[in-house]
Amino acid sequence: MFHKFVFALLLCMVFATGLSAGARPLFGTPLADDPLQARIYRLDNGLTVAFSVNRETPNIRGCIAFRVGSGDDPADKTGLAHYLEHLLFKGSEKLGTTDYRAEWPLLEQIEKLYDRREASRDPDERQELYREIDRLSAQAGQYTVQNEFVQAINEMGGSGLNAYTSLDRTVYFNSLPANQLEKFIRLQFDRFRSPVFRGFHTELETVFEEFNLYQDRPGARFSQLMLSTLFPDHPYGRPVIGLPKDLKNPSPRRVMEFYRRYYVPGNMIIVLAGDFDPDSALRLIEETFGTLPAGEVPESGLPPLEPLRGESVHTLITPEHEMCRAVWRLDRPGLRELDLLELSARILSNGSAGLFDQNLTIPQKVADAAAGAGGKPGVYGMLIVNAVPNRGDSPEQALKLLDAEIEKLKRGDFPDWLLPAIGDHAEFDLARSLRDNEFRADRLLDSYLDRIDWPDAANEPARRKSITKAEIMEFARKHLTGDRIVLYRKNGPLSPGEKLPKPPLTPLKTAKGHSEFFREISRMKVAEIRPEFPDLEHGIRRDELCVEAGLPFEGELVRVRRRADFEWIPNTRNDYFQLRYVFPVGSRHNRLWQLAGGYSAVAGTETRSAEALKLELYRLAGSVSVSSGPEETVVTINGLARNLPAIAGIAEELLTRPAVNDEALQRMVSRILLARKSQKENPNAVLADGLLPYVRYGREYLEKSNLSSEELNKVRPAEVASLLRELKSYPVRIQYYGPELPELKRTVGELLPLPLPEKRPPLPFVPEEKKIETPAVYLVHIPNVSQLHLLYLTSGRRYNPDDVGTRFLFNSYYGSGMASVTFRKLRESNSLAYGCYSYYGTPDDPAGNHYFVTYLSTQADKLPDAMKAVESMGFPVDLAAIGNSRDTLLKSQAAERWLDERLFSLADNYRKLGLPQNYREETYRQLQDASVFDLLEFYRQEIEDKPRALLVVGDADTIDRKALERFGPVKQLSADDVFPR
Numbered sequence: 001m002f003h004k005f006v007f008a009l010l011l012c013m014v015f016a017t018g019l020s021a022g023a024r025p026l027f028g029t030p031l032a033d034d035p036l037q038a039r040i041y042r043l044d045n046g047l048t049v050a051f052s053v054n055r056e057t058p059n060i061r062g063c064i065a066f067r068v069g070s071g072d073d074p075a076d077k078t079g080l081a082h083y084l085e086h087l088l089f090k091g092s093e094k095l096g097t098t099d100y101r102a103e104w105p106l107l108e109q110i111e112k113l114y115d116r117r118e119a120s121r122d123p124d125e126r127q128e129l130y131r132e133i134d135r136l137s138a139q140a141g142q143y144t145v146q147n148e149f150v151q152a153i154n155e156m157g158g159s160g161l162n163a164y165t166s167l168d169r170t171v172y173f174n175s176l177p178a179n180q181l182e183k184f185i186r187l188q189f190d191r192f193r194s195p196v197f198r199g200f201h202t203e204l205e206t207v208f209e210e211f212n213l214y215q216d217r218p219g220a221r222f223s224q225l226m227l228s229t230l231f232p233d234h235p236y237g238r239p240v241i242g243l244p245k246d247l248k249n250p251s252p253r254r255v256m257e258f259y260r261r262y263y264v265p266g267n268m269i270i271v272l273a274g275d276f277d278p279d280s281a282l283r284l285i286e287e288t289f290g291t292l293p294a295g296e297v298p299e300s301g302l303p304p305l306e307p308l309r310g311e312s313v314h315t316l317i318t319p320e321h322e323m324c325r326a327v328w329r330l331d332r333p334g335l336r337e338l339d340l341l342e343l344s345a346r347i348l349s350n351g352s353a354g355l356f357d358q359n360l361t362i363p364q365k366v367a368d369a370a371a372g373a374g375g376k377p378g379v380y381g382m383l384i385v386n387a388v389p390n391r392g393d394s395p396e397q398a399l400k401l402l403d404a405e406i407e408k409l410k411r412g413d414f415p416d417w418l419l420p421a422i423g424d425h426a427e428f429d430l431a432r433s434l435r436d437n438e439f440r441a442d443r444l445l446d447s448y449l450d451r452i453d454w455p456d457a458a459n460e461p462a463r464r465k466s467i468t469k470a471e472i473m474e475f476a477r478k479h480l481t482g483d484r485i486v487l488y489r490k491n492g493p494l495s496p497g498e499k500l501p502k503p504p505l506t507p508l509k510t511a512k513g514h515s516e517f518f519r520e521i522s523r524m525k526v527a528e529i530r531p532e533f534p535d536l537e538h539g540i541r542r543d544e545l546c547v548e549a550g551l552p553f554e555g556e557l558v559r560v561r562r563r564a565d566f567e568w569i570p571n572t573r574n575d576y577f578q579l580r581y582v583f584p585v586g587s588r589h590n591r592l593w594q595l596a597g598g599y600s601a602v603a604g605t606e607t608r609s610a611e612a613l614k615l616e617l618y619r620l621a622g623s624v625s626v627s628s629g630p631e632e633t634v635v636t637i638n639g640l641a642r643n644l645p646a647i648a649g650i651a652e653e654l655l656t657r658p659a660v661n662d663e664a665l666q667r668m669v670s671r672i673l674l675a676r677k678s679q680k681e682n683p684n685a686v687l688a689d690g691l692l693p694y695v696r697y698g699r700e701y702l703e704k705s706n707l708s709s710e711e712l713n714k715v716r717p718a719e720v721a722s723l724l725r726e727l728k729s730y731p732v733r734i735q736y737y738g739p740e741l742p743e744l745k746r747t748v749g750e751l752l753p754l755p756l757p758e759k760r761p762p763l764p765f766v767p768e769e770k771k772i773e774t775p776a777v778y779l780v781h782i783p784n785v786s787q788l789h790l791l792y793l794t795s796g797r798r799y800n801p802d803d804v805g806t807r808f809l810f811n812s813y814y815g816s817g818m819a820s821v822t823f824r825k826l827r828e829s830n831s832l833a834y835g836c837y838s839y840y841g842t843p844d845d846p847a848g849n850h851y852f853v854t855y856l857s858t859q860a861d862k863l864p865d866a867m868k869a870v871e872s873m874g875f876p877v878d879l880a881a882i883g884n885s886r887d888t889l890l891k892s893q894a895a896e897r898w899l900d901e902r903l904f905s906l907a908d909n910y911r912k913l914g915l916p917q918n919y920r921e922e923t924y925r926q927l928q929d930a931s932v933f934d935l936l937e938f939y940r941q942e943i944e945d946k947p948r949a950l951l952v953v954g955d956a957d958t959i960d961r962k963a964l965e966r967f968g969p970v971k972q973l974s975a976d977d978v979f980p981r
Contacts, residue, residue: 031458035430036440039278040454045294046266049285050444052273054437057897058178058529060274061437064188065171065445068262070242071235071302072168077251079207079242080258082165086203087255088172089149089163089818093194094517095187096148100196103143107198110136111252114200118251130201134506137201141508144198146828148518150818152187155522155884156180157891161818167236168376169449175437177895178275179526182284187521188270189288192263197252202508204250205831208500209787211241212859213834215497216683216785218318222325222489229314229485230327230382234305244498264295269448273440305331305380312485317492319681321367321674323388324395325487326402328480330381335456338373339464340475341381345373346422347414347472348385348405353421353618355405355414356385358611364602364667366390366398367674376450383480391670395488410476412469419472421619423465428621428640430461431574435899494784502861507830514880529891531924534898536907536917540567545734545749549756562758566745568736569903577644577738578901581635581752582908583730586628588764591707592715592723593628598668599720600626603661605653610664613650622647624654626724630705631764631845633727635752641739648751655728655752658721665717673709680975686780687789687953690978695778695793695949696851699977701767706980728752729759737901769849771795772949775968780975781956787857788954792870794946796850799843801915805926806934807840813885813935814875815839815854821881825873826856832866833858840942846914852943860958867950867963875939882932889927893920 030037036052043049073080093100110133117129145151153161153174161174176184214220224239231237241247270289272281308329330337348371349356356369367388375381385406387398408414433439447457456463514522545564550557571577587593604610617623622639624647635655639647679685693701707715734748741747772795815822815838822838836856843849854873858866898906898920910919950967952959964970 031455034458035434036273036443038444038454040444041282043265043286043290045290045292046264046268046297047285047289047292048269048448049282050269050271050448051276051278051281052271052437052440052444053276053278054273054435054440055275056435056899058275058895059175059437060178060181060184060272060276061173061175061441062181062184062188063171063173063269063271063441063445064192065169065269065271065449066263067168067267067449068170068298069166069168070238070240072262072298072300073235073238073242074254074258075235076246077254078238078246079240080255081170081262082241083204083207083250084255084259085163085165085170085172086207087197087200088191088195089147090196090198090203091145091149091515092190092196092517094190095152095515096145096196096198097143097515098145098511098513099143103140103196103198106136106140107196110140110200114251115253118249130503133201134504137199138506138508140198141510144508144510145513145515145518146508146510146824147819148515149187149191151514151881151884152183152518152521154817154819154888155518156183157888157895158184159888159892165240167240168379171445171449173441177529177891179529179895180891181272181276181281183521183524183526185281185284185288186524190517192289193292195259197255199508199828200250200252201503202505202828202831204247205503205505206827206834207241207247208502209831209834209857209859211244211247211500212497212786213857214239214241215499216494216787218316218320218489218494221318221497222316222487225314225316226325226327226384226485226487229312229487230308230329231305231380235302236380244500247500260295261298264297265289265292266294266297269445271441271444271448273437273444302379305329307331308483308485311482313488314485315488315490317490318494319491320489321388321678322395322491323386323489324399324402325384325386325489326399326484327385327487328383328484330375330479332378333375333381335377335452335463337475338375338377338381339460339467340472341373341375341383343419343422343464343467344409344472344476344480345371345383347409347418350422350425350618352614352623353415353418355408356387356402358615359405359408360387360401362602362610362614364390364664364671365401366393367671369398369402377452388674390667391674395490399486406476406480410473410480412473415615416469417619419467419469420465421621423461424621425618426464427461428576432576435573496784497786499786499859502859505831508828510829512878529894531894531921532897533918533921533924534903534906536903536910539898539903540569540907542567543745545745545754547749547754547756551756560756562754562756564731564754565733566736566748567734567904567907568738568744569901570740571738571900575640575642575739576638577641577736578636578638579644579648579738579748579751580637580735580904581728582733582735583633583635583727584631585633585727585730585761586631586764587705588630588766589762590723591705591711592719593633594707595665595668595715595720596628596633596723596727597626598672599665599717600654600658600724602668603664603717603721604659606657606659608653613654617647617650620646622650624651626654626727635727641741644738644741644747645751652752655724658724660717660721662717665715665720669712669715672712676709676979680979681782683782683785683787683789683953686782686975686978687791687951690975691778691780691951691953691973692791692793694973694978695772695951696769697767698770702978702980704765705767708981710981726759729755729757730761731758735901735904737904766847769795771849772947774947775949777950777952777964777968777970779952779956779959779964779970779972780978781972782953782975783955783957785955786859786958788860788863788866788952788959789857790855790863790866790870791951792854793949793951794852794943796840796852796942799846799848799850799913801913801919803926803934803938804919804923805928805930806938807842808889808923808927809882809886809930810935810938811839812889813882819881819884821873821876821878822854826866826869830865830869832856832862832869845912850942852946860954860960863960864963867967875936875944877932877936879932882935886927886930890924893924893927 158176389398833856838854
């Protein structure tokens with residue numbers, strides 16, 4: 001699972017008529033101005049139910065959450081809330097087992113052994129008790145149906161299954177097709193009614209892996225340093241995952257006691273957002289969750305926060321880029337104070353017009369600066385400001401720059417129109433987000449978990465718009481004082497974090513087949529959702545823009561004509577538009593295009609500074625960006641259609657009259673070099689962005705695809721400005737999503753006039769992929785990290801679109817998600833990894849090759865076991881699991897709807913790969929037809945017995961070198977070897 005530090009948004013409870021006897025509305029009717037049209041009820045046992053109906057697609061977001069988090073962990077047993085979250089994926093008395101009556105005595109013995117082990121202070125006795133736990137766990141495993149809860153969600157066509165634990169909440173969530181709602185509710189009811197903590201010690205080892213993973217992440221350490229200093233001697237200052245001393249001394253009994261205390265209906269909410277009938281859903285929830293005993297709602301045991309006095313300064317040494325952070329904490333704030341915190345943060349930083357944006361980030365006085373706010377009414381609020389200094393500057397200097405801008409906030413030294421504009425942007429963002437079921441569900445969740453009454457939540461936009469500049473200034477003067485914490489991240493080697501050791505563990509051999517409850521859920525009849533495939537022929541309207549003029553040539557006028565494809569999709573919901581100009585030139589044509597987008601954002605134009613342009617765009621509620629990839633450069637213009645001419649005028653100015661700004665370019669280059677340095681110190685980035693392309697394409701690819709540090713420092717601003725000026729001369733495809741405007745084609749054609757004659761793009765550099773012919777190991781050393789990142793890579797055939805159904809089914813069954821072969825083998829059975837996956841990849845270009853990878857992150861002392869497990873995976877055939885994977889894909893595709901501007905991205909991808917417009921329908925048909933024999937043949941031809949390269953990133957001093965050498969010759973590299981010089 002993963003963690004979110006969830007800042008309080010604000011939305012909750014609106015309701016409807018049509019109640020059943022066991023539920024009462026917290027309000028009689030929905031509020032007239034509620035954009036979610038939410039309905040919220042409370043059942044007789046105290047359970048809260050919140051609905052937001054959205055008929056746009058036949059999908060539902062389902063969430064179940066509890067008002068309990070790591071702040072509620074007992075002081076002597078931290079980590080319980082998070083570990084319970086993990087265990088609630090293990091099934092129940094009816095799910096996840098083939099014979100609970102036979103399994104239970106073994107689980108009971110295991111629990112008693114854990115109690116004895118917890119009480120023992122004799123290391124030898126504790127080790128012997130663990131061996132007995134491991135032996136009995138292996139016995140109990142014969143009744144375990146691995147990840148059956150996950151398989152049940154997948155069988156419905158569910159997606160995005162996960163959970164998170166934070167300081168004050170635990171949230172479980174996934175999306176599902178609308179016709180699967182009854183299955184979902186009955187499955188979740190069983191999950192929370194009678195959970196069984198099977199596989200306790202293997203899941204604990206997964207948590208150990210998660211703990212060790214965080215020790216390698218400077219960002220995670222920095223965030224924990226912030227919490228521990230912001231909430232000293234308080235439960236909120238402890239790690240969500242728990243303290244090492246407690247993780248080493250687990251207790252199933254204590255976890256169950258925690259569950260029984262906090263997982264009661266009065267501490268719980270069910271949220272549904274999407275396409276469903278709310279009255280029927282309420283009756284179903286009453287029939288199931290409504291029968292849970294009410295229990296006693298636990299009182300908060302949180303101690304009061306002690307006030308922060310003075311400035312508390314702390315430093316973390318890491319190999320990543322340096323930064324500073326200052327945090328102010330408000331104790332027991334009301335909604336008004338939290339609103340003032342949020343608006344203060346937006347005035348400081350909103351990406352365009354904030355004080356940090358205008359005075360620090362855009363003029364590049366720092367590499368980056370941002371502000372954020374959040375909190376919980378009646379508990380705490382916080383304002384966080386960060387800055388990354390430029391190369392050669394110190395974090396202390398960056399903090400002085402931040403403080404100077406905060407003084408401007410106190411003085412009211414910002415435009416009078418900025419506060420109203422922030423309110424307009426917030427309302428506009430809300431309107432655009434309403435089509436997203438996840439957004440709706442999160443708003444409802446946060447309002448309940450933050451204990452914000454619905455009238456207050458619904459009134460948030462109006463309430464914030466009522467706040468005046470004078471209030472902001474007074475608030476800042478009162479609260480943004482010297483009573484704060486200051487954190488510095490300074491450059492140096494990462495100190496070794498505390499590591500949880502690998503315990504001895506017998507791989508679990510689990511049961512085949514399914515429980516009777518799984519089969520019962522699967523057999524439930526549901527209404528069919530018929531797939532509606534994307535209509536790329538009629539869903540996108542197509543036309544052509546034509547420019548014609550006479551140009552002088554050898555003393556005569558020659559008529560020259562230029563054509564541009566024009567595609568558009570109407571937006572019938574609101575006033576939002578997006579206009580994209582796609583040019584077929586990128587960094588493979590000229591490496592300088594890597595700089596063009598960033599330069600256009602900071603250089604300004606011949607008549608206006610970058611700061612002035614950003615300020616005007618924010619006032620217009622619009623944005624303009626230039627982004628370059630390997631083969632395309634895209635100019636994107638978006639905002640409110642009523643401001644389209646003005647916003648597009650700024651884009652035209654950026655492209656035709658870019659400033660030649662040497663200072664802006666040099667600062668931008670400095671930021672790029674700083675980012676490259678950070679990449680080399682991040683194990684994930686070294687693997688994905690450095691070592692993988694190095695092995696696939698070779699060192700030459702890195703050099704031809706990227707400017708070296710020396711080359712970057714030699715670039716002149718006139719060269720980059722010239723690229724921008726000539727961009728419109730290249731062939732272009734224009735895409736418009738927005739309200740239908742009078743004479744749309746002519747209007748769009750006039751916004752960015754296309755010059756004549758049209759230029760032909762230069763020939764691009766085409767990388768040549770290197771085929772893996774023999775086994776080999778590529779090792780990049782990063783000191784003082786406890787985790788190894790392993791990636792097995794197999795070269796595939798040339799791009800082939802013809803067996804897409806088999807490829808999709810293979811990836812779903814073999815390598816994708818918690819029910820896959822890879823996850824069950826490496827994590828669930830052997831506890832060898834926190835994160836792992838396999839997939840057969842598709843190239844971005846039809847001239848490219850497919851490839852197959854298996855990835856896992858593991859502790860260094862598990863390397864031989866991890867390699868043995870990966871290399872022995874083979875292709876196990878589980879007919880039920882293959883059928884489940886097919887059901888997952890077919891049901892999720894039947895419920896998907898390609899709407900609005902997303903059609904452009906699908907059409908662009910099909911165009912690039914040379915695929916027919918009905919390819920999505922062909923994919924669905926092939927999924928229906930793909931057989932187990934197709935999968936076996938695919939595996940044999942594309943993966944089995946093919947030579948593989950093993951890519952390893954980690955501390956070479958802790959690695960079992962002989963294990964690597966048994967795989968193949970080892971080539972040790974530095975991070976400098978796999979990134980541009």
